[in-house]
Amino acid sequence: MQDDQERDFLSPEKFEELKEELKTLKTVRRKEIAESLEYARSLGDLSENAEYQEAREMQAAIEERIAHLEHLIAHAEIVSPKKKGSVVSMGSKVVIQKVGEKERHEYEIVGSEEANIMERKISYLSPLGEAMMGKKKGEEFSFETPKGKQRYKILEIS
Numbered sequence: 001m002q003d004d005q006e007r008d009f010l011s012p013e014k015f016e017e018l019k020e021e022l023k024t025l026k027t028v029r030r031k032e033i034a035e036s037l038e039y040a041r042s043l044g045d046l047s048e049n050a051e052y053q054e055a056r057e058m059q060a061a062i063e064e065r066i067a068h069l070e071h072l073i074a075h076a077e078i079v080s081p082k083k084k085g086s087v088v089s090m091g092s093k094v095v096i097q098k099v100g101e102k103e104r105h106e107y108e109i110v111g112s113e114e115a116n117i118m119e120r121k122i123s124y125l126s127p128l129g130e131a132m133m134g135k136k137k138g139e140e141f142s143f144e145t146p147k148g149k150q151r152y153k154i155l156e157i158s
Helices: 012-042 050-075 127-132
Strands: 008-010 076-078 093-098 104-110 121-123 140-145 148-157
Touching (some): 008 012, 012 050, 012 076, 050 076, 104 127, 127 140
Parallel strands (some): 008 076
Antiparallel strands (some): 093 104, 140 148
């Protein structure tokens, strides 16, 4: 069995989104790049052909993304949000409060591919996510930041 560092945790929605992106890249985008390459070749001397070089770079970027998505999909572990849990785990929504302060923060624990701080989704591998994993409601935890050790308390888990 793989350890968590090699496994990619994905929500069912993200898994489907990545499969759809892969399908589009393999069908639509590959065809567009092939047409761009064909057109650029028709312009003549490839050694000084900027269009050709650009199309080759786009092709390489798309092939790299396809390989990345194929790896993600092949190694993904689909994690559905759990119903009101007693312990912080993948898919948990957690409300925390810095010890000594009033402000509350809510985060969803997700796989690294879905992490998006603007949507308050943090990776279970991030310092904060890692520090919360396995903790219970009411439990305090700490983690290192550039500003030093921070202490928080878990107020709610859903």
